[in-house]
Amino acid sequence: MGTGPRVAIIGGGMSGLCMGIALRQAGLEDFVIYEKGANVGGTWWENTYPGVACDVPSHLYSYSFEPNPDWSHVYSPGGEIQQYFERCAGKYGLWPHIRLGREIIEARFDEAANRWRLATSAGEHDDADVLVSAIGALHVPNYPDIDGLDGFTGPVLHSAAWNQNTDLSGKRVAVIGSAASAVQIVPSIVDKAAHLDLFQRTPNWIIPRLDRAYPASWKRAFRSVPFLARLHRWQLYWMLESRWPLFLGRNRRNEQEKRLALRHLEAQVPDPDLRAKLTPDYPPGCKRILVSDDFYPALTRENAELVTDPIARIAPDGILTADGTLHRADVIILATGFRTTDVPRTEITGRGGLTLREAWKDGMAAHRTVAVPGFPNYFTLLGPGSGLGHSSIIFMVEQQVRYVLQCIWRLVERRTIEPRPDAAARFDAAMQRGLDGTIWQAGCKSWYQDENGKITTLWPHSTIRYWWDMRKVRFGEYTLK
Numbered sequence: 001m002g003t004g005p006r007v008a009i010i011g012g013g014m015s016g017l018c019m020g021i022a023l024r025q026a027g028l029e030d031f032v033i034y035e036k037g038a039n040v041g042g043t044w045w046e047n048t049y050p051g052v053a054c055d056v057p058s059h060l061y062s063y064s065f066e067p068n069p070d071w072s073h074v075y076s077p078g079g080e081i082q083q084y085f086e087r088c089a090g091k092y093g094l095w096p097h098i099r100l101g102r103e104i105i106e107a108r109f110d111e112a113a114n115r116w117r118l119a120t121s122a123g124e125h126d127d128a129d130v131l132v133s134a135i136g137a138l139h140v141p142n143y144p145d146i147d148g149l150d151g152f153t154g155p156v157l158h159s160a161a162w163n164q165n166t167d168l169s170g171k172r173v174a175v176i177g178s179a180a181s182a183v184q185i186v187p188s189i190v191d192k193a194a195h196l197d198l199f200q201r202t203p204n205w206i207i208p209r210l211d212r213a214y215p216a217s218w219k220r221a222f223r224s225v226p227f228l229a230r231l232h233r234w235q236l237y238w239m240l241e242s243r244w245p246l247f248l249g250r251n252r253r254n255e256q257e258k259r260l261a262l263r264h265l266e267a268q269v270p271d272p273d274l275r276a277k278l279t280p281d282y283p284p285g286c287k288r289i290l291v292s293d294d295f296y297p298a299l300t301r302e303n304a305e306l307v308t309d310p311i312a313r314i315a316p317d318g319i320l321t322a323d324g325t326l327h328r329a330d331v332i333i334l335a336t337g338f339r340t341t342d343v344p345r346t347e348i349t350g351r352g353g354l355t356l357r358e359a360w361k362d363g364m365a366a367h368r369t370v371a372v373p374g375f376p377n378y379f380t381l382l383g384p385g386s387g388l389g390h391s392s393i394i395f396m397v398e399q400q401v402r403y404v405l406q407c408i409w410r411l412v413e414r415r416t417i418e419p420r421p422d423a424a425a426r427f428d429a430a431m432q433r434g435l436d437g438t439i440w441q442a443g444c445k446s447w448y449q450d451e452n453g454k455i456t457t458l459w460p461h462s463t464i465r466y467w468w469d470m471r472k473v474r475f476g477e478y479t480l481k
Helices: 014-025 078-091 180-189 216-224 226-241 244-248 252-268 272-277 295-299 393-410 421-435 463-470
Strands: 007-010 031-035 098-100 104-110 115-120 125-128 130-133 156-158 172-176 195-199 304-307 311-315 318-321 326-328 331-334 347-349 378-380 417-419 478-480
Touching: 007 014, 007 104, 007 125, 014 031, 014 078, 014 393, 115 130, 172 180, 172 318, 180 195, 180 295, 195 318, 216 226, 244 252, 252 295, 295 304, 393 463, 417 421
Parallel strands: 007 031, 007 130, 031 098, 104 347, 130 378, 156 331, 172 195, 172 331, 195 304
Antiparallel strands: 104 115, 115 125, 311 318, 318 326, 417 478
């Protein structure tokens, strides 16, 4: 079938590498991966804060076609995950296709030529028949809008922009935010700090992580008998998939999760006043459920304090809360996550001058989670509607890559493929119906929602349903020319 269409991939993280590997395995060699960072790995390259790790078991948070028998722990640290993706880039021959330190700042579809015109941060220009956005959602740090933050005299670190040269030993440390990154950071630094204040706006449901190191005998068995590694992966998959019903509403499974989390809290926090501050008033799953074995014990240290009074402003030497208390600090850590519902920084322009920002002014949406009307030959991985609350996002990426590859093969004989607006509208309506009544709509404010309260990030069904829906492209939902 020849060399096929030229493909440009934005992002060299987990999903971009997966797309590149799939293209090579399909014999399509004319592609380039543009990565704004100095290495591949995406969020695992950029996030280097103390305690960084994935909250999905490592044998499931890895490509199904590239098992790693040597994971050190059930939940391996971020550096080990980063090394895994670097090895994948080498093993599957992606390095000749990767352009590091190249951020795509503009992509415009040329209707006369049916090609995407690209411009990079280095002043370079390129053309492509197909544009795949693999930027993910966890790469733009969310800096809180707090009065006086710029006037703080000490170091200010964001969890997603960590400065390894900052020594926290013997310092008064203030951590703003108490969700996923804080749950990992606080236990890792509390014994170094002279004093640690954790500023919590809303408590989170936390269940036991039950992390452990894999014995050498297990690793040898996984290497010698690959079927055992696959069996272990399937065991982990079904263990996580069995949790899916708890997100369907306030049901028995949700109550079981709540009791598990409360027992975990009661076992690790003996102080009833501290327990009360750490107990959420919304059902489990409305916000992301966190996993940790050492976060609660860290907050019971004599040098740690949980602050629940709202922050009024940042003073030069600390944080002033609404009750008038000045909490002195030498270092401030912003554990405030990412801007998950923002339109990509890249200016993407489709047919008729329509920008992605304009197309998504009422909220992000993508047909079958991967394509957008008005943007021919454009696909997004881990875009709107593909996030999960219970399983491995790599599972979703692999289904998307397989789906997009079917569309790219169709372009061997056609010039453009674009979702029909009516099909995309029906799909989005079905997505919103699927979200109705789920625990994500139980009244809490979460990063699953955009500024208007619309849930744009989550897949509202099981991963089995996603696999079934994405196994084959229904080309009647697309316009092909």
